[in-house]
Amino acid sequence: MAVAEMIKSIAQAPEKEYYLPGHRTCAGCGPALAYRLIAKASGKNTIFIGPTGCMYVANTSYACGPWAVPWTHAQITNGGAVASGIEVAFKQLIKKGKIKDEFPNIIVMAGDGGAIDIGLQAASSMMYRGHDVLFLMYDNESYANTGIQVSPMTPYGATTMFTPSGPEIPEAKKFFPKDPMAIFCSGGHPEVKYGATASISYPVDLMNKVRKGLAVEGPAFLHVQCPCPKGWTYPADRTVELGKLAVETGMWFLYEIEDGVKKWNYMPKKLKPVEEYLQTQGRFSHLQPEHVAKMQAWVNQRTQLLGMEVPLPPAQ
Amino acid sequence: MKRVFMKGCEAIAEAAVRAGCRFFAGYPITPQNEIPEYFSRRLPEVGGVFIQGESEVASISMVYGAASAGTRSMTSSSSPGISLKSEGISYCAAARIPMVYANISRGGPGVGSIQPAQMDYMQATKASGNGGFKMMVLAPSTVQEAVDMTFAAFDYADRDRNPVLILCDGVIGTMMEPVVLPEMKSDEEVAAIKNSKKWAAIGHKVDYANRGWIQPGNWSTAIMQQGNEEAAVMYENWQKNDVQVEHYQVEDAELVMVAYGISARIAKTVVDKYRADGKKVGLIRPITVYPFPYKAIENLNYNQVKAILDVEMSIPAQMLEDVSLAVKGRCPIETCLCSGGNLMKKEQVMDAVAKLI
Numbered sequence: 001m002a003v004a005e006m007i008k009s010i011a012q013a014p015e016k017e018y019y020l021p022g023h024r025t026c027a028g029c030g031p032a033l034a035y036r037l038i039a040k041a042s043g044k045n046t047i048f049i050g051p052t053g054c055m056y057v058a059n060t061s062y063a064c065g066p067w068a069v070p071w072t073h074a075q076i077t078n079g080g081a082v083a084s085g086i087e088v089a090f091k092q093l094i095k096k097g098k099i100k101d102e103f104p105n106i107i108v109m110a111g112d113g114g115a116i117d118i119g120l121q122a123a124s125s126m127m128y129r130g131h132d133v134l135f136l137m138y139d140n141e142s143y144a145n146t147g148i149q150v151s152p153m154t155p156y157g158a159t160t161m162f163t164p165s166g167p168e169i170p171e172a173k174k175f176f177p178k179d180p181m182a183i184f185c186s187g188g189h190p191e192v193k194y195g196a197t198a199s200i201s202y203p204v205d206l207m208n209k210v211r212k213g214l215a216v217e218g219p220a221f222l223h224v225q226c227p228c229p230k231g232w233t234y235p236a237d238r239t240v241e242l243g244k245l246a247v248e249t250g251m252w253f254l255y256e257i258e259d260g261v262k263k264w265n266y267m268p269k270k271l272k273p274v275e276e277y278l279q280t281q282g283r284f285s286h287l288q289p290e291h292v293a294k295m296q297a298w299v300n301q302r303t304q305l306l307g308m309e310v311p312l313p314p315a316q
Numbered sequence: 317m318k319r320v321f322m323k324g325c326e327a328i329a330e331a332a333v334r335a336g337c338r339f340f341a342g343y344p345i346t347p348q349n350e351i352p353e354y355f356s357r358r359l360p361e362v363g364g365v366f367i368q369g370e371s372e373v374a375s376i377s378m379v380y381g382a383a384s385a386g387t388r389s390m391t392s393s394s395s396p397g398i399s400l401k402s403e404g405i406s407y408c409a410a411a412r413i414p415m416v417y418a419n420i421s422r423g424g425p426g427v428g429s430i431q432p433a434q435m436d437y438m439q440a441t442k443a444s445g446n447g448g449f450k451m452m453v454l455a456p457s458t459v460q461e462a463v464d465m466t467f468a469a470f471d472y473a474d475r476d477r478n479p480v481l482i483l484c485d486g487v488i489g490t491m492m493e494p495v496v497l498p499e500m501k502s503d504e505e506v507a508a509i510k511n512s513k514k515w516a517a518i519g520h521k522v523d524y525a526n527r528g529w530i531q532p533g534n535w536s537t538a539i540m541q542q543g544n545e546e547a548a549v550m551y552e553n554w555q556k557n558d559v560q561v562e563h564y565q566v567e568d569a570e571l572v573m574v575a576y577g578i579s580a581r582i583a584k585t586v587v588d589k590y591r592a593d594g595k596k597v598g599l600i601r602p603i604t605v606y607p608f609p610y611k612a613i614e615n616l617n618y619n620q621v622k623a624i625l626d627v628e629m630s631i632p633a634q635m636l637e638d639v640s641l642a643v644k645g646r647c648p649i650e651t652c653l654c655s656g657g658n659l660m661k662k663e664q665v666m667d668a669v670a671k672l673i
Binding site: 052073075077113117118120143145146147149150152161162163164166168169 | 343344345346349352353356357360361366368370371372396400427
């Protein structure tokens with residue numbers, strides 16, 4: 001896919017599915033919806049690498065999988081490394097004329113743990129060496145397939161099985177999350193020419209970012225927020241709604257960095273108070289007003305740091 | 317004695333806290349998540365620290381650090397996660413750092429399956445990392461035993477300045493049983509244990525000339541060899557003093573099963589069934605799989621014992637090699653095996669026994 005063909009609307013999205021029904025993810029699963037859209041956008045000539053995570057475990061239970069394209073499991077430590085091996089193998093085979101295939105779309109579908117925690121070393125090195133791979137981080141903000149344990153992407157103030165709220169630490173998780181775009185797409189990995197954030201609630205934007213990431217020569221990075229009913233504790237029919245609310249409250253941003261130039265893909269006219277977002281999820285139900293204020297201050301600071309010029313709610 | 321109803325993983329964690337464990341580092345993996353989950357709630361209550369590492373490698377290395385400072389420390393994982401920890405385990409053994417870890421083992425090799433298995437026997441008893449070091453490996457067959465072993469493991473670890481492994485299959489880790497918990501060590505006792513570790517790296521307030529150096533190896537080959545010789549003596553002493561084994565209906569048995577962990581419980585049911593019919597079937601259960609109870613098997617009366625049946629949840633059989641070393645060809649050894657996360661069924665063991673009596 002040398003030049004990315006952009007999708008203008010949902011109506012114009014490819015009908016053909018490469019992530020099929022029959023998997024065993026939870027009702028309302030954000031990552032499964034992401035997978036479906038990503039597979040649709042990348043098309044038939046795709047190889048998925050699935051490091052351990054929900055999108056490995058829930059998709060492959062009972063000896064079957066939903067992919068209509070080749071897929072391989074990788075250790076949770078090594079999505080970037082396995083993809084590097086596949087990429088160089090194809091490049092060499094094509095270069096030596098041993099196969100006539102078109103170079104495939106190689107996509108790592110790593111969860112937040114497999115991308116930014118235990119998988120960080122291999123992801124970073126794959127990008128450093130310049131492999132032509134799209135490293136996609138589907139972020140459901142916890143280690144969900146093992147029963148919801150904290151990950152570096154879990155928001156401040158969220159309960160997980162490893163961060164219970166109690167007298168010692170009343171707000172549950174006390175640290176603020178890492179910023180993967182700052183790690184991978186802010187000059188620290190010079191071979192990365194394209195990086196973006198996306199959300200399952202903005203499907204056309206997500207699909208086009210997949211295509212852009214695949215079109216650039218060398219590594220690309222996509223950070224996709226995927227609400228998780230089980231881990232975030234909300235009714236399964238609100239997944240898409242919550243993805244939108246995250247953007248409207250500044251708990252998620254939609255932007256891309258192409259050749260070092262940042263572009264906003266969607267900017268709300270003004271940010272809603274973060275409390276509106278926190279109220280929707282059981283994982284934040286224990287928070288006290290001072291914790292909510294701390295979160296609002298963080299959102300406001302982050303919005304300004306990223307250069308998003310919108311009116312902000314007051315942070316007490 | 318007050319009995320409480322607890323899940324194996326949680327009971328292990330509580331026993332560790334009562335033994336004075338004040339540091340735990342872990343990383344999520346099924347089926348052992350309840351151990352770190354329990355510690356994350358419990359340790360702050362007793363002034364201890366729980367950290368979720370970014371990986372298994374980080375977790376074992378944090379334990380290496382905390383235990384180097386003299387704190388009773390623990391980590392846990394399940395099979396593929398233990399493989400990742402193996403570098404750190406070898407470092408702890410080399411530096412002679414006392415620590416305890418639990419493997420709530422699942423199907424393998426590779427990512428395997430998340431269901432219970434006994435496929436890490438060789439790794440646990442022969443090579444949990446590079447360099448040929450050994451550890452005491454305790455294999456509980458009930459949740460109560462998991463509790464008692466975890467409590468005792470910290471004493472073994474401190475006595476020997478060596479890692480101790482609780483090799484626990486996923487069944488024992490995830491099932492609930494009534495248990496009697498050991499008495500909680502007081503803060504004074506925990507502090508006294510820590511203060512007794514004069515080798516620990518605890519800063520410059522101590523005698524500077526004798527400051528603690530933690531070294532997982534040495535560039536001096538003479539010192540390295542000396543360390544390994546000392547460790548070898550310790551391993552031999554375990555074989556003399558620390559073997560634990562259960563004999564069940566072995567005295568007049570013509571068929572003896574050898575099984576550990578959950579397999580031994582299933583085998584015990586089978587013994588009872590056959591005994592009810594007057595059939596002379598018995599069981600030898602290694603409680604320490606390292607040091608292995610070679611003598612218990614070696615000293616059987618082979619004029620009476622017609623066959624040995626090795627029962628394990630592993631294909632290929634692994635403990636079989638230790639059993640063979642003890643039997644020395646004096647009677648046939650058959651196997652009854654399952655693998656990959658399948659739980660051994662008593663009918664399978666019944667059939668395997670039926671073929672031999």
